[in-house]
Amino acid sequence: xxxxxxxxxxxxxxxSGKLERPAFxxxxxxxxxxxxxxxxxSEGARVVxxxxxxxxxxxxxxxxxxxxxxxxxxxxxxxxxxGLLENITPGKLVPFTIIRGQQTLILxxxxxxxx
Numbered sequence: 001x002x003x004x005x006x007x008x009x010x011x012x013x014x015x016s017g018k019l020e021r022p023a024f025x026x027x028x029x030x031x032x033x034x035x036x037x038x039x040x041x042s043e044g045a046r047v048v049x050x051x052x053x054x055x056x057x058x059x060x061x062x063x064x065x066x067x068x069x070x071x072x073x074x075x076x077x078x079x080x081x082x083g084l085l086e087n088i089t090p091g092k093l094v095p096f097t098i099i100r101g102q103q104t105l106i107l108x109x110x111x112x113x114x115x
Contacts, residue, residue, distance in 0.1 A: 003047040004055065005042050005086070008028075008074055013068065020090055020113045020114075021086065021090070021113070021114040022086065022089070022090045022111035022112070022113070022114065023054075023055070023090070023111055023113065023114040023115070024051060024054065024055050024056050024109060024111050025051035025054020025055050025056040025057060026047050026050045026051065026054065026056040026061055027046040027047070027049040027086070027108050028046060028047050028048060028067070028081070029045070029046050029048055029049050030044075030045055030046075030081060031043055031044055031046050031054075031066060032077055033076065033077050036096060040066055041066060041099075042066045042099045043068070043076055043077075043079050044066045044067050044068040044069075044099070045066070045067040045074065045075060046066050046067075047061055047062065047063050047064065047065045047066070047067065048063055049063055050062060050063060054112075055087065055110055055111050055112055055114065056109060059096070059106050059107045059108060059109040060105075061096070061098070061102070061107055061109070061112075064100070065098040065099070065100050067081075067096050067097070067101040068097050068098065068099060068104075069095075069097035070084050070085070070088075070094060070097075071088075071094050071095060072097055076108045082113075085111075088111055088113050089112060090113040091111070091112070091113075092110065092111070092114055092115075093108050093109070093110045094108070094109055094110070094111075095098070095107070095108050095109075096108075096109050
């Protein structure tokens with residue numbers, strides 16, 4: 001059985017002659033369960049930099065935010081964040097649940113096509 005995560009990009013590549021990958025415009029570091037306990041912060045992906053005028057910037061993501069959920073996927077040691085982002089279709093609006101200080105926010109991010 002072949003996963004749709006593999007088939008979809010392969011079909012797009014075959015039909016269009018190009019592979020469209022999403023670009024969000026932020027850099028991050030993973031906060032594992034053990035690091036989360038050690039530092040007393042939420043597990044997830046901590047934003048370390050946001051590119052000006054990027055999808056992430058337009059959605060309101062800022063350095064220091066901790067992304068805890070993407071769509072309906074809770075980030076933890078079993079969820080591979082980069083793979084999760086790679087499977088989002090450019091142009092699709094995706095909710096990111098973030099922790100900013102003491103607040104929990106939901107930001108809707110729509111990635112563009114990676115150039």
